[in-house]
Amino acid sequence: MAVPTKPKSSPKDFIFKSQIWKSIFRHGKPNTHRNRTLVMLSNVFLHLHPIKVRKSGVALSYTWCMGGATFFLFLVEVITGILLMFYYRPTPQYAYTDIMQLREDVSFGVMRELHRWGAHAMVIAVWLHMYRVFLTGSYKPPREFNWNVGVILLVLTLLLSFTGYLLPWDQLAIWAVTVGSNMARAHPVIGHEGPGSPLVTFVVTILIAVHFWRVRKDGGISGPL
Ligand code: HEM
Known part of the structure; x- marks a missing residue:
C-alpha cells in the first residue's frame, strides 16, 4: 500500500503561511469583498479611509x-501664515515696512506671495466647490446638514480673507476696507473688539473636521442617481 506523502510546501507558502506573516496580516488576498474590507480596517495607514468609495467620488469630472x-x-x-508671523508685526507702526521687508529682504520672502495667492485661490476654490455641490444636487437629503456646515465655512473663509486684506497696511488696504473693517469690528462676537476674533481659524479647523465626518456619515461622496 502506498504511503501518503505530505504535499510539498513552496517557498511562497513558507512566507505567506508562516505564523509571523499571519500575525501581521490577518486577511487573505484582497480578491473578495470581505478581504478588501479587512485590508482597509486592519492597516494603520488605510483605516481612516472609507472602506468603499463610489467611482464618481474619485472622478475628477x-x-x-x-x-x-x-x-x-x-x-x-x-x-x-505661521511662518510669516515670525517676521510680520500687525501694528500700524510696523505692518507696512514689515511687508516691504518680507518682499525685498527676508530669505523665503516668497512665503508672503504663497500666502497671498493661496488666499485668493482658496476663495475661488471654495466657490467652485459650492457650485459643484449645487450642480450635482448634493445638498439634498441626507446631505442638507453638511451643506449648512459648508455655508458657515464659506462665510468664515471670506472673513479670513477679508482680515488678510488689511494686513499690508498700504493705501489700498486702509481706504478700501475702512468702512468694512468698522462694520466687522463692531460685530459683538467675532469683531475686532469681541472675544471671538482670534478663534476664527480654530472654528474653521473644527468645522472642516465636522464637514469631513459628515461626508462619511452621509454615505460618502454623493453619486449620480
Ligand atoms: C473651507 C471650506 C470647505 C472645505 C475645505 C470643504 C471640503 C470638502 C471636501 C474635501 C468634500 C468631499 C467631496 C469633494 O471634494 O467635493 C466636501 C463635500 C461636501 N461639501 Fe464641502 N468644503 C468646504 C466648503 C463647503 C461649502 C461652502 C459648501 C456648500 C455651501 C459645502 C458643501 C459640501 C457638501 C454638501 C458636500 C458633500 C458632497 C457630496 O457628497 O457630493 N462645502 N467638502
Missing part, C-alpha cells in the same frame, strides 16, 4: 476635487 483643493489651500495658508 464629478467632484472637480474642489473640496480637496480648498482643504489643501487652507493648510498652505495655516503653514505659511
Whole structure:
C-alpha cells in the first residue's frame, strides 16, 4: 500500500503561511469583498479611509476635487501664515515696512506671495466647490446638514480673507476696507473688539473636521442617481 506523502510546501507558502506573516496580516488576498474590507480596517495607514468609495467620488469630472483643493489651500495658508508671523508685526507702526521687508529682504520672502495667492485661490476654490455641490444636487437629503456646515465655512473663509486684506497696511488696504473693517469690528462676537476674533481659524479647523465626518456619515461622496 502506498504511503501518503505530505504535499510539498513552496517557498511562497513558507512566507505567506508562516505564523509571523499571519500575525501581521490577518486577511487573505484582497480578491473578495470581505478581504478588501479587512485590508482597509486592519492597516494603520488605510483605516481612516472609507472602506468603499463610489467611482464618481474619485472622478475628477464629478467632484472637480474642489473640496480637496480648498482643504489643501487652507493648510498652505495655516503653514505659511505661521511662518510669516515670525517676521510680520500687525501694528500700524510696523505692518507696512514689515511687508516691504518680507518682499525685498527676508530669505523665503516668497512665503508672503504663497500666502497671498493661496488666499485668493482658496476663495475661488471654495466657490467652485459650492457650485459643484449645487450642480450635482448634493445638498439634498441626507446631505442638507453638511451643506449648512459648508455655508458657515464659506462665510468664515471670506472673513479670513477679508482680515488678510488689511494686513499690508498700504493705501489700498486702509481706504478700501475702512468702512468694512468698522462694520466687522463692531460685530459683538467675532469683531475686532469681541472675544471671538482670534478663534476664527480654530472654528474653521473644527468645522472642516465636522464637514469631513459628515461626508462619511452621509454615505460618502454623493453619486449620480
Ligand atoms: C473651507 C471650506 C470647505 C472645505 C475645505 C470643504 C471640503 C470638502 C471636501 C474635501 C468634500 C468631499 C467631496 C469633494 O471634494 O467635493 C466636501 C463635500 C461636501 N461639501 Fe464641502 N468644503 C468646504 C466648503 C463647503 C461649502 C461652502 C459648501 C456648500 C455651501 C459645502 C458643501 C459640501 C457638501 C454638501 C458636500 C458633500 C458632497 C457630496 O457628497 O457630493 N462645502 N467638502
